[in-house]
Amino acid sequence: MPELPEVETVRRGLSPHLTGARLARVVARRPDLRFPLPEGFVQRLTGARIGELTRRGKSILAPLDRGDTLVIHLGMTGRFEVEAGGPAARANAYSPGAFAHAAPADPKHAHVVFETEAGAVITYFDARRFGWMDLIDSAGLEAHPRFAALGPEPLGEGFDAAYLAGVFAGRRQGAKTLLLDQHMVAGLGNIYVCEALHRARISPLAPAGDIAPRRLAALATAIREVLEAAIAAGGSTLRDYAAVDGALGYFQHDFRVYGREGEACPTPRCRGTIARVAQAGRSTFHCPVCQR
DNA sequence: CTGCACGCCTGCCCGC
DNA sequence: TGCGGGCAGGCGTGCA
Numbered sequence: 001m002p003e004l005p006e007v008e009t010v011r012r013g014l015s016p017h018l019t020g021a022r023l024a025r026v027v028a029r030r031p032d033l034r035f036p037l038p039e040g041f042v043q044r045l046t047g048a049r050i051g052e053l054t055r056r057g058k059s060i061l062a063p064l065d066r067g068d069t070l071v072i073h074l075g076m077t078g079r080f081e082v083e084a085g086g087p088a089a090r091a092n093a094y095s096p097g098a099f100a101h102a103a104p105a106d107p108k109h110a111h112v113v114f115e116t117e118a119g120a121v122i123t124y125f126d127a128r129r130f131g132w133m134d135l136i137d138s139a140g141l142e143a144h145p146r147f148a149a150l151g152p153e154p155l156g157e158g159f160d161a162a163y164l165a166g167v168f169a170g171r172r173q174g175a176k177t178l179l180l181d182q183h184m185v186a187g188l189g190n191i192y193v194c195e196a197l198h199r200a201r202i203s204p205l206a207p208a209g210d211i212a213p214r215r216l217a218a219l220a221t222a223i224r225e226v227l228e229a230a231i232a233a234g235g236s237t238l239r240d241y242a243a244v245d246g247a248l249g250y251f252q253h254d255f256r257v258y259g260r261e262g263e264a265c266p267t268p269r270c271r272g273t274i275a276r277v278a279q280a281g282r283s284t285f286h287c288p289v290c291q292r
Numbered sequence: 293c294t295g296c297a298c299g300c301c302t303g304c305c306c307g308c
Numbered sequence: 309t310g311c312g313g314g315c316a317g318g319c320g321t322g323c324a
Contacts, residue, residue: 003317034300034319058318076317077302109302128301130318173294182319189317238317239304280295283315 002074004154004187005230006241006249007058010080013244015053017082017120018062022049025115033111034075034132044068044135045114057150057186061141068135071146075130077240079105085119100250102242127240151185154223159185161217168208168216175211175219176204177280188223191236191258194285196223198257201267203291204284205277229254257285265290 002010026045028037038044044066051063062070072078081104105125112124112133124131136144151167152159167184168175178184179193188196197204199222202215211219235241235249238259242248252259256266257274265272265287272289 006317073318075300075319126301127303128316128318130300130302171293177295180318191317236317241317281297 002058002078002235002241003189003192004055004058004227005192005233005251006235007060007074007187008055008231009235009243009249010074011053011055011060013082014060014080014122017084017116017118017122017244018050018114019053020050021116021118021120023047023114024117025113027113027115029111029113033126033129035134037112037133038135041133041135045070056147057153057182058189059146063138064135067138069138069141071134071136072124073132075126075128075132077128078124078126078131079240079242080244081105081123081125081246082244083121083123085116085121100248101246102237102248104246122244149183151181151183154185154187154227159224160220161213164216164220165213168211171208173208174205174279175202175208176284178208179223180280180282185223187227190282190284191255192223192226192230194258195226195256198267198286198291199226201291203288204279204286206292257287260285 023045026042028042031037045064048064048066051065054061058073060072062072064070106127109125109127110123111126114122134146136146141147152163168178171178175197176193179188180190194204196219200215200219202211202219230236230251233249233251233254234243234247236251237248238252260274261276263274265274267287267290270287270290272287274285275288277284
């Protein structure tokens with residue numbers, strides 16, 4: 001699924017069309033995604049004006065002038081496409097051929113369509129339907145079960161070695177599985193956890209509570225750096241992911257371990273070979289030589 | 293607390 | 309060409 005960098009790229013792509021826009025028309029082509037769409041979904045959105053688009057972990061937040069916030073989670077295969085109208089279209093226009101673009105999403109997976117008064121048509125596609133949308137009272141957003149227990153933003157204040165030391169203390173669970181837990185840090189997924197651990201030279205199998213404080217500082221830095229680099233590259237495209245204008249991410253070319261089983265470890269002077277192991281049913285890629 | 297299995301849903305890739 | 313199995317970026321639940 002889109003992890004934090006992909007969600008952030010989508011947010012940035014949607015923002016010129018949605019921030020400050022009023023929804024003229026909303027179509028739900030089916031009653032549910034991963035969960036049922038909330039009661040009165042279409043009516044509560046139609047005619048509403050959207051405030052500033054933000055992101056929390058892997059969720060995109062669109063506050064409405066009516067007191068609710070539209071929350072969008074892309075799951076594994078969620079994707080937006082925008083057919084722009086008005087000034088935002090020209091500001092955001094891309095020249096086909098300048099960058100690699102995804103083929104248009106299959107129309108049979110077009111589940112929700114938003115149309116703004118400015119004429120932008122924004123369609124949500126999701127083949128596997130692991131994504132979801134919800135309307136949550138804006139005043140109670142932080143306390144809502146979907147967000148209350150969510151860990152801090154890795155790119156925000158309060159995410160550092162001291163924080164990691166606090167939540168890792170006494171934990172026997174491997175660093176990898178703990179970092180995937182959204183209650184620890186919000187927004188990391190399988191790819192960026194593997195990449196950050198390699199950059200910090202920490203074994204994904206290391207019991208989290210055993211990692212020395214100095215190395216946790218390196219880990220916090222590696223997490224921020226890999227996420228920032230990935231955002232700058234427009235995210236990573238493995239198969240389904242594309243920005244709202246169809247642009248493909250290209251951070252996958254900078255992966256050091258993810259999907260590179262059997263290749264030489266890219267760490268300078270390391271003679272290791274990237275290995276793949278299963279942790280909690282997910283593939284973990286790491287170098288058994290330089291990640292300790 | 294821990295690891296693990298499984299379900300949600302669909303598509304794709306591989307080997308036979 | 310067809311078919312079955314395994315895999316996939318997320319996340320929640322239940323179990324031992």
